[in-house]
Amino acid sequence: MKNFFNNYLKILKTNFDKLDLLKISKLQKLIIETSKKNKKIIICGNGGSAATASHLAVDLTKNAKIRSINFNEYDLITCFSNDFGYEKWIQKSLEYYADKNDLLILISCSGNSKNLVNANKKAISMGLKTATLT
Secondary structure, rough: HHHHHHHHHHHHHHHHHOOOHHHHHHHHHHHHHHHHHHOEEEEOOOOOHHHHHHHHHHHHHHHHOOOEEOOOOHHHHHHHHHOHHHHHHHHHHHHHHOOOOOOEEOOOOOOOOHHHHHHHHHHOOOOOOEEEEO
């Protein structure tokens, strides 16, 4: 078990060392600009990234007073996946919940999840701003 934690902490440190502070600063400005325009932040991910999306949305809402949502309700996911297909459930959610100039933040370990790629394309076509964390 000790090896697990030592390796895990090494991986975390390596990833933190790779962070591009300029890109993070740009995302921060984009979030603030979106909030000042009274638009919302929509954050999505799969698996552990969905949990991160939920946590970020709550933190932005509660602590920063920035209106943020995520689409992690199992009834929404299963309904839209059943009706439109898993690869389209997020883009369909955007059609129902997003407004022009909202900001969509997509979180993905691989950056290749078809449902997130489709959501990004849909968001751009709807006039949303987009950012990805991969």
